Amino acid sequence: MRLKNCHNFKDFRKLAESRLPGPIFNYIDGGADDEVTYRNNTSCFDKCDLIPNVLRGVESVDMSVTVMGQKLDLPVYCSPTALQRLFHHKGERAVAAASEKYGTMFGVSSLGTVAMEEIREKHKNPQVFQFYFHKDRGLNRAMLERAKAAGVEVLMLTVDSITGGNRERDLRTGFSIPMQLTLGGMMQFAMKPMWGINYVTHEKFRLPQLESHVDMSGGATSIGRYFTEMLDPTMNWDDVAELAEFWDGEFCLKGIMSGADAKLAADAGCTGVILSNHGGRQLDGSSTAFNQLTEVVEAAGDRLDVMMDGGVQRGTQVLKALSLGAKAVGLGRYYLFPLAAAGQAGVERALGQMRAEIERDMKLMGVTSLDQLTRSNLRFR
Template identity: 75%
Template structure:
């Protein structure tokens, strides 16, 4: 199977499965507990039908949107995700380059494997920085200060991960950073020698956003212990309100789901929220973002930019979310599987296919711009 044979999400996923050691593929592919929420995220789009209009004269389609003060050429962005150089040696560099080519925003995770400064200097496309709330308040302030100095446009605080989800696939293989593989997990690595060759012949794996705090050399800290020991489960709205004031710019909460929390985010000055259940990786049985979208947009859509992520695999999924009132849709696994399969070329192909699907869908819907999409386009079964 080659990259040129990949035409959709499932093709990229299969190519990534063939190229990655089993434990790493399962880390991307897996969810929490019974993975019910992970499956429902995509199924939620399928309960909604598009109602097209015809004869509307849509020779040209404008896909641009403005979200959190950033002008994007397409109505989707690459959400921040952790550990990208583990999946392909190009990591965040490949994703940033592809996002830049398509004129959209990309996120850098505090658990990212390329420094936010390097990426900010290399690409002019809007950049968001995602971080977690630490018990060490000085560390939180230092991370925000670092992002400000680097020129990051959007600060994104993830609020659905005060503790790690129960990801049983990782428990079975022993996947952890640093690696603590089970015998079966080690065998899976032995079956994919090309991955290992790439891993050892390129720059040493590191987490530059946290290199002073989490050491990946088998020493003081692992990713699991980072979540259980360094993050603060006592984080509350007063803490976040202080951070919003201190940042004094575009500030987004990722992982909001309830109307009450959305209203509170607006009240403390957030400029954006992302409805998200962390790709089904945290609270299994959680509501799907797409199913919550309409009521949250109705409650706060005039005060904050409402985005969503989770389960998006098609251009029509993006169109449905935009029709309900989302300002843009975040992608995660959608670009991680192409990254793992083929690096920058894979991510570019995936984003290009998605853009083409959205443009085709807009023409078939009789809509010349994103602003013309509305709930009139939709019916729920």
């Protein structure tokens, strides 16, 4: 299969699988425990039908949205994800460039492999910085100060990862931090020599957001200690309020799943929330973001911008989320598989297909702008 033959998410996934060593493909593709939530993230959209309106004279459509104070040409954005240069040697550079071409927002993770400053300097589209909460409060402030100095517009605190999910695919292959490959896992790396050639012939793998704060001389062992020793599982709403006040800008929590927590986020000074179950990678059996949208949107009222991510593979699914009140929809695996398959060209092709789908679907729904979508456009079975 070649990039020109990729017409949807499943095609990109198949091409990525053919190019990545098995342990890395399964790191992207896998979820927690029995992967029930991972599957439900996508299948839940199938239980909701769109109700189009016809004869509305739709010649052209406006696909733009404003979310977290940022004007986007599309109602989707590229969510921050970790370790991107493991998937393709250009990593975040490719994603940022593709996002800029399509006029939308992208994110850099604390565990990103390119410095947020480099990306911010090269690209003018809105940038998110995602971070985790550390036991060292001074370190938390230092990371916020760095993001502010870089000119990052939106801060995103992930709140659903005070402990790691049970990702059994990674246990079977030995993909972990630190890396402890099983024999089968090592054999799968040997079967994809081009990945290894690309990995060793390009710049050294780094985690530049952490290098100033964590002694990386121990390599993977250092990263493992970061997770087990530095992140703070006692994080609470008082901590969130303090961070939001210190940041004094667009501040959202990623991992909110209930109306009660949305209200607490607003009380703490947040300006947005992202409904997310971490792509089904944390608490298996948890609800899907789409199924929780109505509850959270009603609780948030006009106090928060509500976004969601998880399982989105089609433009129609984006329109369903927007009909329930989401301001924008985050994409994760949707762009990671194209990144792994073909770098920037892959991400651009995927975003181009999403834009074409949303434009076509809006016309078929009889709407000229996204704010015309309401719950009246949906029927749940």
